[in-house]
Amino acid sequence: MYKTVDDVNWENWDPVVTATLMFVIRDGRILLIHKKRGFGKGKINGPGGKLESGETPLECAIRETQEELCITPTGVEFAGELHFQFTDNNSIHGYVYTATGYEGEPTETDEADPIWCSIDELPFDRMWEDDHIWFPHMLEGRHFSGRFIFDNDRMLDAVIELD
Numbered sequence: 001m002y003k004t005v006d007d008v009n010w011e012n013w014d015p016v017v018t019a020t021l022m023f024v025i026r027d028g029r030i031l032l033i034h035k036k037r038g039f040g041k042g043k044i045n046g047p048g049g050k051l052e053s054g055e056t057p058l059e060c061a062i063r064e065t066q067e068e069l070c071i072t073p074t075g076v077e078f079a080g081e082l083h084f085q086f087t088d089n090n091s092i093h094g095y096v097y098t099a100t101g102y103e104g105e106p107t108e109t110d111e112a113d114p115i116w117c118s119i120d121e122l123p124f125d126r127m128w129e130d131d132h133i134w135f136p137h138m139l140e141g142r143h144f145s146g147r148f149i150f151d152n153d154r155m156l157d158a159v160i161e162l163d
């Protein structure tokens with residue numbers, strides 16, 4: 001049973017899922033989604049999803065943003081990595097990207113409803129519990145690497161490293 005980050009053998013960690021997140025940040029605002037289905041349904045997060053075969057995390061993050069919000073992010077940069085170990089043995093390796101702009105118009109789809117938020121008033125109470133730990137680093141443009149233990153959607157432990 002995983003309780004703390006130290007209970008995981010990170011050297012041999014073999015995540016079940018590799019996934020991505022994309023955050024468009026411009027003019028003091030960030031483009032989030034209300035997730036309508038899939039993992040984390042009902043939460044507020046960035047667009048993103050599972051890596052498909054033959055795809056890089058960057059390609060995945062752009063494709064998922066196109067699929068979920070009908071926009072193509074521009075000025076994309078790598079922001080950080082997230083390592084989630086769940087007590088039920090699920091595990092997710094997440095790659096986070098930021099973008100400074102986009103082509104198209106953010107549009108509601110079956111998967112997501114777009115929400116613009118002020119970066120000073122983020123809805124952390126409706127987001128995954130780890131987000132308040134690494135969002136400030138992402139917003140500062142600081143690369144981060146986070147390790148987290150979750151029991152369903154309750155965070156049990158967290159460690160964050162900065163470049």
Ligand SMILES: Nc1[nH]c(=O)nc2c1ncn2[C@H]1C[C@H](O)[C@@H](COP(=O)(O)OP(=O)(O)OP(=O)(O)O)O1
Nearest residue numbers: 019020021038039040047048049050094128130131
């Ligand atoms: N603790 C957490 N904090 C966070 O901010 N995002 C998390 C998270 N745990 C998972 N995610 C995100 C990462 C990724 O975008 C998504 C999980 O990917 P999944 O592919 O499992 O989701 P979906 O069911 O949307 O899959 P797709 O069918 O590929 O869209 O949830």
